[in-house]
Amino acid sequence: MGDITGFLKIRRKEAGNRPLHERICDYSEVEQILNSEDRMLQASRCMDCGVPFCHWVCPVDNLIPEWNDLLYKGDWKGAFNRLITTNNFPEFTGRICPAPCEHSCVLSINDEPVTIRENEAAIVEKAFSEGYIKPLHPYIRTGKKVAVVGSGPAGLAVSDQLNKAGHLVTLFEKDDKPGGLLRYGIPDFKLSKVTIDRRVDFMIQEGVTIRTGTDIGKDISGKELLDQFDAICIAIGAMKPRDLSVTGRELKGICFAMDYLINQNRINAGDHSAAENHISAEGKKVLVIGGGDTGSDCVGTAIRQKAVSVTQIEVLPKPPLIRTSNNPWPYYAKILKTSTSHEEGCERLWGLSTVKFIGSDDNVSGAEVEEVDWINADGRVTMQPVPGTRRIIKAELVLLALGFVHPILEGLLSELDIELDNRSNIKTGLNQATSRHKVFAAGDAVNGASLVVNAIASGRNAAKEIDSFLKNSTR
Ligand SMILES: Cc1cc2nc3c(=O)[nH]c(=O)nc-3n(C[C@H](O)[C@H](O)[C@H](O)COP(=O)(O)OP(=O)(O)OC[C@H]3O[C@@H](n4cnc5c(N)ncnc54)[C@H](O)[C@@H]3O)c2cc1C
Ligand code: SF4
Numbered sequence: 001m002g003d004i005t006g007f008l009k010i011r012r013k014e015a016g017n018r019p020l021h022e023r024i025c026d027y028s029e030v031e032q033i034l035n036s037e038d039r040m041l042q043a044s045r046c047m048d049c050g051v052p053f054c055h056w057v058c059p060v061d062n063l064i065p066e067w068n069d070l071l072y073k074g075d076w077k078g079a080f081n082r083l084i085t086t087n088n089f090p091e092f093t094g095r096i097c098p099a100p101c102e103h104s105c106v107l108s109i110n111d112e113p114v115t116i117r118e119n120e121a122a123i124v125e126k127a128f129s130e131g132y133i134k135p136l137h138p139y140i141r142t143g144k145k146v147a148v149v150g151s152g153p154a155g156l157a158v159s160d161q162l163n164k165a166g167h168l169v170t171l172f173e174k175d176d177k178p179g180g181l182l183r184y185g186i187p188d189f190k191l192s193k194v195t196i197d198r199r200v201d202f203m204i205q206e207g208v209t210i211r212t213g214t215d216i217g218k219d220i221s222g223k224e225l226l227d228q229f230d231a232i233c234i235a236i237g238a239m240k241p242r243d244l245s246v247t248g249r250e251l252k253g254i255c256f257a258m259d260y261l262i263n264q265n266r267i268n269a270g271d272h273s274a275a276e277n278h279i280s281a282e283g284k285k286v287l288v289i290g291g292g293d294t295g296s297d298c299v300g301t302a303i304r305q306k307a308v309s310v311t312q313i314e315v316l317p318k319p320p321l322i323r324t325s326n327n328p329w330p331y332y333a334k335i336l337k338t339s340t341s342h343e344e345g346c347e348r349l350w351g352l353s354t355v356k357f358i359g360s361d362d363n364v365s366g367a368e369v370e371e372v373d374w375i376n377a378d379g380r381v382t383m384q385p386v387p388g389t390r391r392i393i394k395a396e397l398v399l400l401a402l403g404f405v406h407p408i409l410e411g412l413l414s415e416l417d418i419e420l421d422n423r424s425n426i427k428t429g430l431n432q433a434t435s436r437h438k439v440f441a442a443g444d445a446v447n448g449a450s451l452v453v454n455a456i457a458s459g460r461n462a463a464k465e466i467d468s469f470l471k472n473s474t475r
Pocket of ligand 2: 057058060061062064094097099100101102116117453
């Protein structure tokens with residue numbers, strides 16, 4: 001541990017965001033990068049606790065106190081080498097992880113946790129700029145062939161790990177480019193797509209074969225993969241969006257958040273022009289239904305598209321500003337989160353249920369909403385409408401950001417007759433094997449819609465199990 005009193009002398013300092021008036025005019029990343037000296041000082045605040053709760057809570061088990069100490073001492077390369085021991089893609093998590101580690105940091109008790117996520121991003125970016133990261137070919141090739149279906153963070157992590165273990169990996173992706181939700185869900189202002197391309201280029205140079213534009217279960221059958229490969233990993237995400245079955249749902253101008261976000265990401269990528277955008281918020285009053293991260297991403301996108309106004313509603317009550325007694329440290333703090341998109345100008349309302357959509361000439365013109373109370377009776381929380389509270393929120397564009405229910409079941413999963421759990425996600429054992437011999441699964445397709453860091457952790461675990469399955473089958 002470098003400086004035993006660092007946390008007493010140095011206050012938490014975040015890199016900060018680009019000025020609001022500037023960033024809402026483009027789709028470049030909002031967050032800035034702290035200079036190296038300040039970053040090392042921030043690392044000195046890590047107390048190297050006897051029980052590092054940050055490490056305990058990080059889904060990929062990042063060795064946080066170790067790399068913070070090396071960072072404080074200026075050993076950026078050493079810090080990077082510790083970081084990649086546990087995390088294949090710190091450049092993704094360093095940008096968009098909600099950082100449960102910071103909620104569990106001991107300094108979080110005083111509301112000034114170590115800037116763990118930003119430190120992580122700084123370490124990996126230094127590694128890229130100084131050339132510590134180089135494409136490395138495996139020492140040996142086992143001759144075993146693995147097919148990975150889906151190139152989101154889970155599929156990328158499985159592929160990276162198994163390629164490094166010497167297996168021949170082919171990664172299949174139905175979209176035209178790899179990345180999954182990293183590329184076509186998460187907006188560029190949170191994660192620049194150059195970051196994904198840079199990593200994918202490395203993986204290709206290291207020997208991973210990537211076949212995009214290939215829908216497994218349609219362009220190539222699952223059975224063909226079973227014939228051609230020694231193992232398969234399904235990492236197709238949980239892409240089935242939750243719908244809202246109320247009167248007026250069929251009106252034009254009501255669409256799923258993902259369709260809306262993909263559209264803008266494709267415009268940014270130059271796939272089609274802004275003039276061709278068929279779901280633009282420009283000049284419209286926008287209503288986002290769903291108070292989560294996807295909804296927040298819709299808010300930021302609508303503001304950049306020059307919406308007249310943006311309202312985001314959530315059926316749950318407004319979260320508290322500080323931890324409640326039943327949500328103590330070191331657990332994730334269930335408190336009000338204000339994203340950079342919210343700061344950019346949006347009205348946020350809680351405890352509102354959508355009763356019906358209204359419109360004229362087939363186009364939506366608003367939503368009728370009603371206040372709801374959440375009643376806790378004998379441990380069961382139920383929603384109750386508040387009489388006399390119905391009102392109309394005007395909107396010409398309504399975005400449904402209500403989460404995802406399960407993976408797409410048609411196609412690959414039904415063709416291979418893969419067993420599902422009671423939420424219709426892929427059922428796996430601890431070894432991440434599915435009901436079908438030599439077929440494994442990882443990521444949101446198994447766990448339900450979650451986080452990038454959980455997808456990476458799941459991909460790493462699946463790779464370990466597939467490697468051991470292939471070694472046993474070799475024996
Ligand atoms: C709008 C939005 C914002 C988010 N923001 C954050 C955030 O800020 N931080 C965070 O941690 N998490 C965030 N998440 C969640 C995170 O993106 C996901 O949890 C994560 O991407 C899941 O990874 P995955 O690899 O399991 O699946 P996905 O990323 O969904 O990738 C699955 C891939 O499989 C492909 N595929 C599907 N079927 C087939 C097939 N039959 N053949 C070939 N390919 C197929 C799909 O095209 C896709 O590319 C966000 C999610 C959304 C929707
Ligand atoms: S991956 Fe997420 S939880 Fe783990 S150290 Fe990084 S920011 Fe924290």
